[in-house]
Amino acid sequence: MIRPLAIAILLAAPLAADEAKSATDLLRFANGNQIDGRFAGMDSTGVITWTRPDVATPMPFQRDKIRQIVLRNAHPLSAMADPCHVTLVNGDRIPGKVVATDADNVTIETTAAGTMTLPRDAVSVIAPNPFGGRLLYAGPFDDKGWNIVRSETPAPEPDPFAGNIRAPLTLKQDEGDSDKPAWVHTGASWYSRGGGTDAITLDAGLPDRALIRFKLAWRSRPSISVAFHSDLQHPEVKEKKGDAEAEQPRLNFGSMQNLARLFGTGYVMNFQSGYVHLQRTWFNDEGQPQAERVRVGSTSVRLPDTGEAVFEIRCDRQQGTITVHIDGEFAVQWDTTDENASGRAGDDGKPRRPVTYQAPGGGLGFIVQGNTAPVRISDIIVAEWNGLTDSARSMESDHRDIALLSNGTDRFSGKVLGIRGGMVEMEASYGPLKVPMNEVAEIHFARDHRRKTSEAPASEIAVHLQPVGRISGTPLASSNGRIQLESTLAGKIDLDLSPAVILEFQSGGGFLDEWDDEP
Incomplete structure (x- = not known):
């Protein structure tokens, strides 16, 4: 069972306040x-x-x-002690607890601005219990907890099987920049200068069921790898007797096994303009880095040569599934269960294939592959995942309000009549309905009832x-x-x-x- 929403170390550290002062x-x-x-x-x-x-x-x-x-x-x-918030039609997110809603207004109690009364048509989403579970990380407002991992090996080239082998554009770097890290933190973002071999990593404490969301912006044909459920460990290479000077094994397709040296054992997802693929990284008994592709039917995606998008990775270590959504739309899913074996019976009585999800860690990491032009990573969210497989767009309707419950499966559509006394009152298709606010993850108001935004x-x-x-x-x-x-x-x-x-x-x-x- 997902624990009630609470902010972990992020919020409850008096030491952080002393540092801020x-x-x-x-x-x-x-x-x-x-x-x-x-x-x-x-x-x-x-x-x-x-x-x-x-x-x-x-x-x-x-x-x-x-x-x-x-x-x-x-x-x-x-920092606020609760991630509940409302989202306005212009993208603003006002943190606070919704205490009342009627046909005209939404009243929200905030710790930073007192009680606020907002026009209902200016509100697009009410999120009493967002993310589906505990919020583990939100940022990067600073570089605390992040590590820049330097690599002395050549940068991995884009996967030749991806169907996207055009040479990416690069910015001309000044002489003397070669010793600088490829990544720099500023404001609330990580920037990669492009053309580097460095990675950034965070021990994010990813749980078994994790949600990872981030905004990626790029100048020219993105080629970026995202590591998750990685242990960020790098075992020492064991030399065999008489083989101290033996040639190291050749790495596959552009030194992709170098990702194991950067992120350790885990999964790495590689995004390119028209393609996304997943691979597992680990070290063998001799401490040599290994990598293998996790196969799936179709992995094509459409990303413009220049642009930005919100990526969301939902991974379940127990069920063996990994799903990607881009800008709220489903993109691709992998299943790591063993196709050639049968295991114990599941809840439905049918044999269930053994899960072969082999990623023991909780780490997160990013690296820009090859000589790709600069990219920016911002708005990173790491949270427990409630198992919801639907895309965010499926929770939007032109004519009907949609209430998604925090269990990740149940939802109701119709018209939200109001919020009173901690209850959501809703006129659903089969009659009136009341739902406790503490069981509601998000309420999305109908698009037709929202105010049009202006510049x-x-x-x-x-x-x-x-x-x-x-x-x-x-x-x-x-x-x-x-x-x-x-x-x-x-x-x-x-x-x-x-x-x-x-x-x-x-x-x-x-x-x-x-x-x-x-x-």
Whole structure:
């Protein structure tokens, strides 16, 4: 049984708050320069006040010159204790508990902005118990816990069986950059410069049933590998007697076995423009890296040469299944059960094939293959998975509200009449229905009943909260650890910055613009 939603170490560490108090802020300019110090506030004209201990007077900066401010080295003073939230039609996610809903409004209690009343047509999703289980990681707001694993072997080339063997474009690197790691963390993202052989890894504590979600942006023909359920271990090579100088075994298709050296024993999924394949990595008794393909019928996907997408991997170590969704749509599924053997009877009395899912760890990792142009990884979510196999798009309807229960299987469609006293009241196709909010994972409102979005004004900024949350609006003023925003959807918001980690003043209008200056 999935345990009730709770935030693990992420939220319950007083030590993190102490670190946040002592950490400095970082101001990143639109031209790529940056300066550390303290964010001291902003007035109604948009002038930002910045202080440093080595400068006698506060320094004023015009907000149109600022890209983002990273608060307290991306450590919140007090992160929210619950990942429940509502999603607005513009993509904002306001963390808080929905206490009431009627035909016109949604009332939400928040720790950062008090009680808020939102127009119902501005809300697309209510998520009382999101992710299906415990949220284990959300970020990367900082690089804490991540490791850059350097490789001295040649970069793995794209799989020649993938049907995507066009040479990817690369950015010209300056001389002297060869010794720099291929990955750099900035803001709330990991950037790969491209052409490197380095990996980034995180001991994420992936459970048996895990959900991994991340946003990937790329400039030219993506070719990236994602490791999961990896033990991140690297055993020493055992030399056989008389074979100390023997030639090492040749690696298959572009040194793909090098992934075992980077991630240890586990599974690695390789994404390319038109193809995705899965392989298992491990070490043999002599400590030599091994890799084998996990076969499946069709593994073709469609990714544009330049773009971004949200990838979701759902893996079940006990049942032996691995599923991929891209932008909410089902893409491909693997079954690691043994096709040539029969095991004990299942719940239905039929023989069940033995599961051969061979990945003992809880680690996560990324590497860009070959000479691919730079990529960006952001919005990483790691959580327990409740077993839901449907795509996110299947939970959307033009005319009907859809309530998905936290058990991952049951759902109801119809019209949400209201939320009162901790109960969802719904007019379903077979009659009225009441469901306790603590049994509801998400409620998706009908598309036809949502407000149409318009282009955000240039004056808008976005405040990113830990562990989950994004609130945008035009800044009115900021002082004493708070900021006042004017939101086109939610009205005036007086927001406590204690759970905030990033103030984003400019997104550049697209991820390509963010890379015009190397982070």
